[in-house]
Amino acid sequence: MRCEEVQELLALHALDALERGDAEEVRRHLESGCPRCAGELAAFTEAQAAIPFALPAQEPSPMAKARLMAAVRKDALGSPRAGRAGGAWGRAGLAAAAAAIVVAILTGSYTSRRYELQTRELRAQIRSQQEELVRLEQQFRRTRDTILLVRSPGSKVIDLQGQEGLATAAARVFWDVRRGTWRLYADNLPPAGEGKTYQLWLVTAKEKISAGVFDPLKDEEPSGTVTVPPEAGAVVAAAVTPEPAGGSPQPTGSILLLGKI
Numbered sequence: 671m672r673c674e675e676v677q678e679l680l681a682l683h684a685l686d687a688l689e690r691g692d693a694e695e696v697r698r699h700l701e702s703g704c705p706r707c708a709g710e711l712a713a714f715t716e717a718q719a720a721i722p723f724a725l726p727a728q729e730p731s732p733m734a735k736a737r738l739m740a741a742v743r744k745d746a747l748g749s750p751r752a753g754r755a756g757g758a759w760g761r762a763g764l765a766a767a768a769a770a771i772v773v774a775i776l777t778g779s780y781t782s783r784r785y786e787l788q789t790r791e792l793r794a795q796i797r798s799q800q801e802e803l804v805r806l807e808q809q810f811r812r813t814r815d816t817i818l819l820v821r822s823p824g825s826k827v828i829d830l831q832g833q834e835g836l837a838t839a840a841a842r843v844f845w846d847v848r849r850g851t852w853r854l855y856a857d858n859l860p861p862a863g864e865g866k867t868y869q870l871w872l873v874t875a876k877e878k879i880s881a882g883v884f885d886p887l888k889d890e891e892p893s894g895t896v897t898v899p900p901e902a903g904a905v906v907a908a909a910v911t912p913e914p915a916g917g918s919p920q921p922t923g924s925i926l927l928l929g930k931i
Contacts, residue, residue: 684714830929853893859886873907883917
């Protein structure tokens with residue numbers, strides 16, 4: 671066989687779909703050392719090896735395979751070009767069909783699946799980066815707000831110590847008196863418990879003023895606003911008590927953290 675004839679059959683040879691006579695002729699030609707045909711066969715073989723990664727393995731039944739091959743041979747032999755020419759045209763058609771199948775699989779299903787996996791990975795990376803960016807922005811805002819609290823004229827820093835068995839607990843409150851804003855940093859403060867919350871109080875000689883509720887388990891420092899009416903007098907201390915969820919108008923729980931100004 672000449673190279674041109676062999677190359678028409680290489681796709682089918684890679685798929686092991688040639689008749690015995692043609693397969694022997696192709697094999698003899700390849701064994702003669704033709705580099706061009708050997709390279710073509712290697713390319714088809716590599717393409718065939720990639721097919722299992724493109725689609726789930728589905729083996730047709732022997733009967734279906736036999737019927738398909740019989741139909742293909744019948745169509746090839748029934749071509750208007752009979753004899754050697756008819757066989758050549760039939761083989762060329764089979765080779766073209768086989769090559770088309772390989773190309774379709776590689777450029778279709780395999781590429782589509784690979785693209786889908788890459789797209790999922792990229793989307794996951796983008797989501798992770800967006801979440802990290804949001805976290806960093808929140809951290810930046812909290813740090814900026816704390817710096818503004820510390821630098822603001824008239825700001826007060828109140829250190830609270832643990833009470834009633836919470837000796838290891840502590841907290842620090844930054845309170846901007848002019849703006850009425852505060853931020854609390856707590857350490858070793860346990861969860862408030864089911865149906866409970868922690869509430870911060872500013873204590874004057876006349877009353878206890880709620881500054882808001884907070885949850886130490888949240889991944890952020892609690893903050894809020896508080897207004898101290900002039901008639902309440904000067905704030906002399908800050909305290910934290912456990913209260914029912916949502917807070918209380920006045921303290922009902924024991925003082926767990928206390929700090930004097």
